[in-house]
Amino acid sequence: MTDHTAEPLLDISSLSVDYRTRRQWATAVDDVDISVHAGEFVSLVGESGSGKTSVVLASLGLLPGNARIRQGRIAYDTVDVTGWNERRMSLVRGNYVGFIPQDPNTSLNPVKRIGRQVVEAVRFNQPKRRPTPLRGEVGRDEALQALRTAGLADAERVFDQFPHELSGGMKQRALIAIALAGNPKVIVADEPTSALDVTVQRRILDHLVGLGSDLGIGVLLITHDLGVALERSDRILVMRHGRIVDSGTPDAVATQATDDYTRRLLAAAPARHSGRLQPTSGRADSRVETDDILVAQGISRTYRSRVRGAEHTVNALASVDLTLRRGTTHAIVGESGAGKSTLARIVAGLATPDAGSVRIDGNELTTLRGDDLRQVRRNLQFVFQNPFTSLDPRYSVARIISEPLVAFGLGGGKDGRRERVGELLDAVSLPPEVARRQPGELSGGQRQRVAIARALAVQPEVLVLDEAVSALDVSVQAQILQLLVDLQSERGLSYVFVTHDLGVVRMIADDVTVMKDGQVVETGSVGAVFDGSEHAYTRELIAAIPGTPVETSAHLRSA
Structure with a gap:
């Protein structure tokens, strides 16, 4: 249990941060107070542009050159570090506060093995605790222990691997190991799960909570998803336009929110939607559910690669079937590597299967060529995951x-x-x-x-949307989902909707296919799958919807 009578490990008081523009200073953080005690899990929630990242950068002494701390105090264990130079702050970072960045793909060095990167963190963060530098087996042993503490059971194998050989969740755990290398008292985690599948996200959050309860580490989680914060936090602070607009325990924030912005974030959380979104008031629902507009049967796809002289074969899809009813939304759900995107690209004519058939309005897509293929593709358009890279x-x-x-x-x-x-x-x-x-x-x-x-x-009559809302803030995500529902109602569109989040599926889909390791494990109407799922993997995905009560999640996983 957190002792709030003791001094906080991290104490930010009356913090204001400005950025210099061409003509004036613009305020990004305005009079913000945040404290984190030993063993406490605190979440700072807000959308892009709310000022969350500026708070983190200020607390770590990493603000860019065009920023200033106009007022306020940042203290670690009662020591005021506000305005400390880089040399002095480097003694605080790692040794007292560990940092877990958002994207492991850009935060890990792709040409260095994981073990070497953790050993470097151990050496850098503990230079004065030992009479001699950490070398050889000493450095290796401490790095392996950090990897185990971060939840990597097979630490010896991970130690010798490169980042690209690990899954997203394993890479994020490697970053946690680097953050733990200096035995910090506080961990600041900046959106550490936003790029992960929901089940991996749940395991990472479980582990961060465990660091507090088992080791007494204070955790400050930065997130845009209030559902995630409600699930794990001891206290929540909601931030908008540089200010804290709501704060309290998860129960207090969920039931007694005082700010409209907090209530909008609560309303946008997928876990709080029990059924499909309805068209905006005043728009007639013209969806037609008669025939099948797209039918894929027996789709198989194998990829071959050569790694260190050895040939590897990956069965991305193994005899997969998919049927899209006209005027409806069929969701394809599963974790990374399940084969969702490969299937989506094949049904959109952007990739060729090794075997199987794809028919759109009766036209066989896999055998069409030239102008015939071009005309069919006009009727089926693709929306990619990241709009910044696709435009x-x-x-x-x-x-x-x-x-x-x-x-x-x-x-x-x-x-x-x-x-x-x-x-x-x-x-x-x-x-x-x-x-x-x-x-x-x-x-x-x-x-x-x-x-x-x-x-x-x-x-077009069909849109294939590949993780089209996964990179967005939850309230923006809700707006895009509502837009898709309205467009479908107005135009009779049919959607193939790829996602890793069953919470989103419940908001937009009529039918759902659950995939794992290139195979279909369950398919049916959304109601049937949610209310009577027959596969343990499906129940695990449902339990991992951010904001689902922990007790309910445990029940679903064991059912």
Whole structure:
């Protein structure tokens, strides 16, 4: 149990952080108070731009050159470190506070083995605790212990592997091991699970909580997902526009939120939705559920690679079937490596199966070539996961959306295409002036709306959406899901919706196929799968929906 009578391990009081622009200073953090005690798990919740990351950077002494701490105090174990230079702060980072960054793919050195990176962290963070530098087996033993403490049971094997040989969850645990290398009293974790599957996310969060209860480490979790915070925290602080707008225990925040922003975050959490989203008031639901518009049968795909002279074979898909009913949404769900994206690319005609059949409106996609294939593809469009990488950063939004019109000779001349772009922007609830902007000038949610508008340009009947909301804040995610439901209602669209989150499935899908290791483990209507799942893996995915009560999760996993 946390002792709040003792001095906090981390104490941030009245912190204000400004960034210098061309003409003036802009406030990013305004009079923020945060404290973390020994063994306490505190979550700082807010969407992109709320100021969360600026708080983290200030607390670690890592603010960029164009930033300043205008006022406030940052203290570790009552020692005021505000304004300390890099040399002095380097003694605090690692030895007193460990940092777990968001993306292990960019935070781990791809050309160094995991063990070497952990050993370097041990050596750097403990230079003055020993009479001689850590070398050889001493450094290796401490690094292996850090890997085990981070939850990697097979630490010896991981020690000798490169980052690309590990799963996302294992890479994140390697970052936890690096953070633990200096035996810190506090860990600051900046969105450490946002890029992970929900089941892996749950295991990482379980482990962070365990570090507090077992080792007395204080944890400050930075997240945009209030559902995640409600599930694990001792205290929650909700941040918006640089200020703390709500705080308290999870129960207090969930039931007595005082700010409208907190209530919107609560409403956006997938775990709080018990059924499918309905079209926006005033829009008639014109969905038709008669025949099958897309049927995939017996889809198989094998990948071969050579690693260190040895040939490896991966069965990405093994005789997979999928049926999409016209005017409905069929979700494909599973963890990374399940084969979801491979199946999505095959049904969209972007990849070729080794065996199997894909029929769209009766046309066999796998054998079509040339103009025939081109016309079928016009009826089926793809929306990628990351809108920033799928939109050309050099082009204006108007040019991006009009490209399919030019490619298929639609929309008439320039005036006709300009009018069509305006209609498409209106369809995805974007103002006309967005047409003149470039992707870099838009938010993540706006970029994804542009990607959907581009996909709708040629008036397809089917959209294949590959993790189209996984990179978005939860409230923006809810807006995009509502947009998709409204567009489906208005236009009779059919969706193949790929996701790793069954919470999202419940909000948007009619049918669901659960995949694991390239095979279908369960398929059926959303109601049947959620209420009477027959497979333990499906129940584990349901239990891992962020915000699902821990007691319910334990029951589902053991059922």
